[in-house]
Amino acid sequence: MLGASQADRRLLPEGRLAGPMPWVIAIMMFLTALAAAAGLAMGDAAHRLGGDLGRQVTVQIVAADPGVRDREADAAQHVLANQDGVSGLHKLGGDEMQALLQPWLGDAGLDRDLPLPAMIDVDLTDAGRARLDRIAAALVVAAPHARIDDHASWLAPLVALIRSLGLLAGGIVAMMVGATAAAVVLAARSALNTHRQTIDVMHMMGSTDAQVARLFQRRLALDALFGAVVGLVGAIVVILGIGRRLGEIGSGLVGSITLPWTAWAALLALPILAGLLALAVARITVQRALARTL
Amino acid sequence: MAGIVQFENVGLRYGTGAETLSDLSFSLAQGSFYFLTGPSGAGKTSLLRMLYLSQRPSRGSIRLFGEDVVQLRRARLPGFRRRIGVVFQDFRLIPHLSAFDNIALPLRIAGVDERDLVTPVREMLAWVGLADRASARPPTLSGGEQQRVAIARAVIGRPEILVADEPTGNVDPEMAARLLHLFDALNTLGTTIVVATHDIHLLSRVASANVMRLEHGQLQDPTGALRYPPRADAEGHG
Ligand SMILES: Nc1ncnc2c1ncn2[C@@H]1O[C@H](COP(=O)(O)OP(=O)(O)OP(=O)(O)O)[C@@H](O)[C@H]1O
Numbered sequence: 001m002l003g004a005s006q007a008d009r010r011l012l013p014e015g016r017l018a019g020p021m022p023w024v025i026a027i028m029m030f031l032t033a034l035a036a037a038a039g040l041a042m043g044d045a046a047h048r049l050g051g052d053l054g055r056q057v058t059v060q061i062v063a064a065d066p067g068v069r070d071r072e073a074d075a076a077q078h079v080l081a082n083q084d085g086v087s088g089l090h091k092l093g094g095d096e097m098q099a100l101l102q103p104w105l106g107d108a109g110l111d112r113d114l115p116l117p118a119m120i121d122v123d124l125t126d127a128g129r130a131r132l133d134r135i136a137a138a139l140v141v142a143a144p145h146a147r148i149d150d151h152a153s154w155l156a157p158l159v160a161l162i163r164s165l166g167l168l169a170g171g172i173v174a175m176m177v178g179a180t181a182a183a184v185v186l187a188a189r190s191a192l193n194t195h196r197q198t199i200d201v202m203h204m205m206g207s208t209d210a211q212v213a214r215l216f217q218r219r220l221a222l223d224a225l226f227g228a229v230v231g232l233v234g235a236i237v238v239i240l241g242i243g244r245r246l247g248e249i250g251s252g253l254v255g256s257i258t259l260p261w262t263a264w265a266a267l268l269a270l271p272i273l274a275g276l277l278a279l280a281v282a283r284i285t286v287q288r289a290l291a292r293t294l
Numbered sequence: 295m296a297g298i299v300q301f302e303n304v305g306l307r308y309g310t311g312a313e314t315l316s317d318l319s320f321s322l323a324q325g326s327f328y329f330l331t332g333p334s335g336a337g338k339t340s341l342l343r344m345l346y347l348s349q350r351p352s353r354g355s356i357r358l359f360g361e362d363v364v365q366l367r368r369a370r371l372p373g374f375r376r377r378i379g380v381v382f383q384d385f386r387l388i389p390h391l392s393a394f395d396n397i398a399l400p401l402r403i404a405g406v407d408e409r410d411l412v413t414p415v416r417e418m419l420a421w422v423g424l425a426d427r428a429s430a431r432p433p434t435l436s437g438g439e440q441q442r443v444a445i446a447r448a449v450i451g452r453p454e455i456l457v458a459d460e461p462t463g464n465v466d467p468e469m470a471a472r473l474l475h476l477f478d479a480l481n482t483l484g485t486t487i488v489v490a491t492h493d494i495h496l497l498s499r500v501a502s503a504n505v506m507r508l509e510h511g512q513l514q515d516p517t518g519a520l521r522y523p524p525r526a527d528a529e530g531h532g
């Protein structure tokens with residue numbers, strides 16, 4: 001459909017048909033790509049938070065007597081190791097505990113006598129997550145001072161927030177598609193007005209509507225594609241910049257916001273979709289305008 | 295034989311005023327040559343526009359090539375228009391196309407291969423005396439040169455009907471005679487020709503031509519040759 005003969009090409013004057021349309025589309029593509037990237041990254045992050053972190057629990061054994069605490073910690077590890085659905089166990093050692101507490105207590109505050117709970121990080125499989133209640137019940141029998149800290153319970157609101165931000169981004173992308181179509185309609189109408197005389201003459205010589213539409217749709221689609229590529233390049237520069245900043249922060253949660261390769265592929269497909277959208281919209285606009293003439 | 299063009303009780307009204315044209319009933323015979331005359335504003339261009347399918351009549355019926363074109367589906371109009379060549383009163387050349395490309399336009403619209411159109415277009419340019427202006431754009435041509443390009447464009451597709459609205463308005467008498475000769479030659483090849491003009495000197499130039507005269511929106515038909523339905527003695531009814 002994009003192919004046009006030399007003759008077709010010459011029927012309209014050289015140069016841009018679309019006026020400012022490509023730049024409007026460039027701006028919209030820039031915003032669309034940012035919104036889409038944000039949405040895709042959010043979706044990915046929510047998925048992985050809900051997945052990896054959501055399948056972790058921490059078992060704390062809070063007992064003042066170090067003897068009781070160590071005994072129950074060993075018992076708890078033993079019980080957990082024999083439960084279905086537990087895929088990994090890791091008891092935090094003294095150094096790790098110190099590293100965790102150091103931001104709050106400082107170097108000086110750490111003291112051998114400070115009664116710290118024993119902590120065991122537990123990785124669960126999906127099946128393990130489902131039977132967390134039963135694992136907890138078994139655990140309490142062996143280690144009465146054990147408490148289970150379920151990461152999913154404090155992650156859930158965060159995951160929900162991230163999900164709704166992702167939906168918002170999707171909504172913005174949908175609105176941008178509508179605005180892009182509107183920009184193409186305006187450009188097509190103005191191109192039709194500008195070239196009204198040429199179209200009239202072609203009609204009088206027996207041009208079909210499809211022949212006339214072909215002249216416009218190809219040029220308008222290429223103009224839209226040009227704008228879309230410009231906008232996308234700008235957006236990619238910004239996305240890479242933000243990605244580097246996020247990487248520098250390097251914290252667990254923020255660090256989990258990245259773009260998977262499927263998201264990159266979706267972003268790169270946007271200009272092609274914009275071009276096809278412009279092609280279809282221009283064709284429909286021109287044909288409908290022509291249908292009103294004799 | 296039924297005419298290649300048949301108007302029956304055709305009326306045309308622009309907007310809400312009086313009818314610009316009323317009660318037009320006539321039949322044009324295939325292969326004949328017609329002049330359409332009448333004072334300025336009589337409605338010659340309006341009549342021709344209905345004939346070349348750029349204007350629908352307000353009432354009445356128009357048949358072209360034996361088919362009613364008033365009720366024609368839009369999609370079928372291009373097919374009819376390709377059989378009619380038009381020289382517009384205001385030329386309507388496409389300003390950014392060269393003389394060559396303007397003349398080639400009907401062939402390209404009809405889908406003629408690029409290789410096959412160079413020779414006919416060059417011949418046509420030569421015939422209207424513009425062989426050396428092939429690459430000139432209309433704005434750089436004189437009025438008479440533009441008119442000749444318009445005529446070349448109208449006849450290049452070998453139309454069955456040629457409609458020309460004041461085709462000699464901008465050329466000197468010598469060129470006018472040459473162009474009429476061109477029309478006459480096409481007519482000899484079988485093309486039905488309709489030429490609107492208020493230049494009465496032209497009328498005598500084509501011996502075989504019929505003359506239609508428009509006045510006050512009505513067709514004066516002194517000879518009765520154009521009457522439709524034809525007279526009883528010509529067709530046996532009416
Ligand atoms: N599109 C239009 N809208 C309204 N009125 C029109 C339109 N075209 C023509 N007219 C009117 O119809 C009448 C006939 O016009 P037309 O152009 O057919 O005359 P004409 O015989 O071709 O004149 P000329 O010899 O000057 O070319 C005129 O009064 C004109 O003002």
Ligand SMILES: [Mg+2]
Nearest residue numbers: 338339383459
């Ligand atoms: Mg006129």
